[in-house]
Amino acid sequence: MQFSIPSDHPCLPGHFPGRPLVPGVVVLEQVLQAVAIEQGQAVGALRLPQVKFMAPLLPDQQARVELEGQAPRWKFRVLREDQLLVRGELVLAEGDAGA
Template structure:
């Protein structure tokens, strides 16, 4: 399933106050959580242990900045891209379900 959705991280997100006070940047883990939540809601990606692979962050995201999530996959795994509204790359990678060792 292909997903293409625009999202924002709100300025009052609890991870932002300590992440560069006075010049906030959205932490990468917050972006990955957003991707995983949208993949679950819109592509049926199942909750549970996951393995993130080939993650590359290319530019920072500011609070309230619109970002476009592009997710391709399903219940067991997906590839993703995060872009600015005008198509500039922000991050990319893959995620898949992974059994606990």
Template sequence: MQSSFTIPADHPSLSGHFPGRPIVPGVLLLDAVLQAVAAAAPERGAPAKLIRAKFPARVAPGAAVAVTLAPRGDDRLGFTCRCGDTIVLLGEFGWPAPA
């Protein structure tokens, strides 16, 4: 499952993050991934927990970010975000285990 998003350069959170060299805050990236999860699997509802997240590279305002989602069993979903060939975020969300 793939989707993409862009955080515009005029987003309100960028003015203080960081002056002179803005970068997209990680919370905005995670929110965009959650939106991709909701669009890809609306029947699941929002994940119950963030199992792990790693931000190996910065995202500049206006950069296109591609999101790839990969199921990992019944209760986990992996995600990878890339700007071009560069991985900028990877991690895993989880839901309560099925009864």
């Protein structure tokens, strides 16, 4: 899934003044959207047992989410062209395995 966070996104003015970076939580929100699109629905509560941020994403830069696996566990990568920005793992929380 391709995405870009626009330079007028409300999270950017405080993160960081003069040199805005897309907050990690906003990038992870895109990963969750990619999982929901793949599943055809929201998947419920998730855990993130592993997440590593390798490089920042700047406003208006194009990035993509790549998923591997299927419910209840996915590995993910977020890339800008060929540069790895974020990698990690998502797992359905216990009790949501049938979501």
